[in-house]
Every structure is written in structure tokens, then in C-alpha cells.
Amino acid sequence: MRTRVLAICLSLAALPVAAEGDFDTEGGFAAFEQLFGVTEGKRRNHTKGFCVEGELTPVGDAIHAYSNSPLFSGTSSVIARVSHKGGKPNPADDKYGLLGMAMEITTADDDLHVIAMNTEHFFPVATSEAFIELLRAKAAGGDATKAFAAKYPALKAYKAYHSALAKTLRPYEGTTFNSVNSFYLVDExxxxxxxxxxxxxSGEEGIVTETHPNFFLENMQKNIADGGVSWDMVVTLANPDDVVADPSVQWTGDHTEIVAARFTAKAAMAESDGQCDALNFDPMVLSDGFAPSEDPMLQVRSMIYALGVGQRLSEKE
Incomplete structure (x- = not known):
């Protein structure tokens, strides 16, 4: 309960200051509702999902040369949420789609760290303003989307790369999740x-139950019972020529990768039975040893998430 309340309060406290900038936070939130509609009491994006609880444990010492975060020095408790991307209330589990995983991590020394990831490797546009414009174009129809694509060539690169990836149906526990924003590791x-x-x-956890439109939760529960579900946190260090502040630019070529930690799922449950539903997975909530990059989308995500958590929790009252 402490971490849940703290994460919400941190986000809401930051909102008035951030909202004094040029970004229209309420308009951005409304763009999700315009495209997907409104499912009251639920998230406007990544609407369908369930809770996963477990532990994050350090792996090796290599990351210590770059960060003094308590994530990498002791066992942390994790409340996570896995989800389908998009605002449809009940997309089918047995059809390929983009997925997400978000985590609220409480370290051994009671620090707090939030992670929000997607299955995409990079973002379709460079700025939050452009992303909101993209949502509105999709809501308006094909002609508006084509006009948007002509204006923003990054969308073409995004579609070309991601459309070429295999569309194999995988459960959450067999899926890789990526940070589309950059951060800084900070040392002593x-x-x-x-x-x-x-x-x-970490393993080859696949589909082990009969598939149907809502089989993902049952599948993860069985995989956990049959031997475990875990993901390795793989940190990719930027090369000198990598663009840090633009999430639409893919990092290519050889990079130093460090396996820094492992998230092991201990239990999976419906949102009504878990703790993840009320959490605000604000990517600006970071433990010591991390700092946000100059990517402006991070701050805007924080602002929209803060508005969203207040809205959906009020709808539950």
C-alpha cells in the first residue's frame, strides 16, 4: 500500500508544474479516448491486463561500474502488470498483438523504481505532440493517417522494421519487452x-494451455507452477553516436550489453485479485543510480499517466 500511494502522489504532485509547459496534457489524454473510446475505471491505453508479483535479483557485478542503484545490490519486491497495447477492453489473447509490461519495484532499502515497457523496439515518432497527432489521425480514418505519414517519415521506418518481425503468437512470459525511452545510469x-x-x-516459456481469447493468465499461472517464469534485465549501453533524446531513432550495430538483474514471477492474478490496478507506472519514478534522459516524451508520459490515474480511480468510486 505504501508504494502504491507514494507512486500516485509523486505523479500527481508533479503535474501542476509540468502542466505549465506547452504540452496540452488533457488534450493528449483525450486523444486516447477519441481513438479507443472509454472503458470507465480502466486505463485508456493497455486496457486489458493482469497482475504479476515477484522479485528482482541482481545478476553479476558488471553493472556496478555504471550505477549504484539498489536494484543491483539486493533483492527487490515487484508488483507488475502485463497488458495488451491499445484501449480495447478485451482484445483476444489468441491473436498476435503488441504487448506491454510495467513494474513497480521496491528495493531492499525501501527505494522506489518504476519501469514501463512495450514489445516495440523503438517509437513511431520523436515527440509527444506528434504521437498525439498520430492518435487523432488514426481516429479520423485512413486519409488522415496517410497525410500524417507523409508529414512524419519516422513512421515509415517504424512500420517497415516492425512489420518485418515474426508474428508468432507468444504469451507474456515468452515475450521480450523494451524500453523505448533512454535513461542514464549514474555511478558513485x-x-x-x-x-x-x-x-x-530467461527460458523458453511458451504456450502450455489450450488457447482461447482469454488464455494468457491461465498460461502464465501454469508456467509458474511448472517451473518458473523469469525475464533477464539486459542493459544496452549507448555508443557515442547514438541518439539519446529521440525514441524514434533505433540504435543499430554492436553495443555493450549487460545482464544486470532477473525478474522472477512468483504469482499471477486478475487485477481484481492483485495490487497492480491502482498503480501509476510513471517512468520518471527512479531509484538512486538512475536519471531520466533529455527525451521530452518521458516528462509528458508522466503528466498523462498522472491525469489518467486520477481519472480512472475516480470512476471506481
């Missing part, structure tokens, strides 16, 4: 190292 001396990260399945 305050030196910052830019990075992105992924959570990659």
Missing part, C-alpha cells in the same frame, strides 16, 4: 552513462 561519482534496456525471457 555522478558519472552518467546513457542506456536503453530490455526484459528478455
Amino acid at each position: 561519482a555522478g558519472t552518467q552513462t546513457a542506456m536503453r534496456f530490455s526484459f528478455r525471457p
Whole structure:
């Protein structure tokens, strides 16, 4: 309960200051509702999902050269949420789609760290303003979307890369999740190292139950019971020529990768039975040893999430 309340309060407290900028937070939130509709009491994006609880444990010492985060020095407790991307209330589990995983991590020394990831490898546009414009174009129909694509060539690169990926149906526990935003690792001396990260399945957990439109929860519960579900946190260090502040630019070529930690799922449950539903997975809530990058989308995500959590929790009253 402490971490849940703290995460919400941190986000809501930051909102009035951030909202004094140029970004129209309420308009951005409304764009999700315009495209997907409104399912009262639920998230407007990543609407369908369930809770996963477990532990994050350090793996090796290599990450200590770059960060003094307590994530990498002791066992942390995790409340996570896995989800389908999009605002439809009940997309089918037995059809391929983009997925997400978000985590609220409480470290051994009671620090708090939030992670929000998607299955995409990079973002379709560079700024939050452009993303909101994209949502509105999709809501308006094909002609508006084509006009948007002509204006923003990054969308073409995004579609070309992701459309070429295999569309094999995988459960959450067999899926790799990526941070589309960059962050900095911070060491004891305050030196910052830019990075992105992924959570990659530690094993080959696949489909072990009969598939149907809502089989993902049952599948994960069975995989946990049959031997465990875990993901490795793989940190990718930026090269000198990598673009850090633009999430639409893919990092290509050879990079230093460090397996820094492992998230092991201990239980999976419906939102009504777990603790994840009320959480605000604000990517700006970071433990010591991390700092946000200059990517402006991070701050805007924080603002929209803060508005969203207040809205949906009020609808539950």
C-alpha cells in the first residue's frame, strides 16, 4: 500500500508544474479516448491486463561500474502488470498483438523504481505532440493517417522494421519487452552513462494451455507452477553516436550489453485479485543510480499517466 500511494502522489504532485509547459496534457489524454473510446475505471491505453508479483535479483557485478542503484545490490519486491497495447477492453489473447509490461519495484532499502515497457523496439515518432497527432489521425480514418505519414517519415521506418518481425503468437512470459525511452545510469561519482534496456525471457516459456481469447493468465499461472517464469534485465549501453533524446531513432550495430538483474514471477492474478490496478507506472519514478534522459516524451508520459490515474480511480468510486 505504501508504494502504491507514494507512486500516485509523486505523479500527481508533479503535474501542476509540468502542466505549465506547452504540452496540452488533457488534450493528449483525450486523444486516447477519441481513438479507443472509454472503458470507465480502466486505463485508456493497455486496457486489458493482469497482475504479476515477484522479485528482482541482481545478476553479476558488471553493472556496478555504471550505477549504484539498489536494484543491483539486493533483492527487490515487484508488483507488475502485463497488458495488451491499445484501449480495447478485451482484445483476444489468441491473436498476435503488441504487448506491454510495467513494474513497480521496491528495493531492499525501501527505494522506489518504476519501469514501463512495450514489445516495440523503438517509437513511431520523436515527440509527444506528434504521437498525439498520430492518435487523432488514426481516429479520423485512413486519409488522415496517410497525410500524417507523409508529414512524419519516422513512421515509415517504424512500420517497415516492425512489420518485418515474426508474428508468432507468444504469451507474456515468452515475450521480450523494451524500453523505448533512454535513461542514464549514474555511478558513485555522478558519472552518467546513457542506456536503453530490455526484459528478455530467461527460458523458453511458451504456450502450455489450450488457447482461447482469454488464455494468457491461465498460461502464465501454469508456467509458474511448472517451473518458473523469469525475464533477464539486459542493459544496452549507448555508443557515442547514438541518439539519446529521440525514441524514434533505433540504435543499430554492436553495443555493450549487460545482464544486470532477473525478474522472477512468483504469482499471477486478475487485477481484481492483485495490487497492480491502482498503480501509476510513471517512468520518471527512479531509484538512486538512475536519471531520466533529455527525451521530452518521458516528462509528458508522466503528466498523462498522472491525469489518467486520477481519472480512472475516480470512476471506481
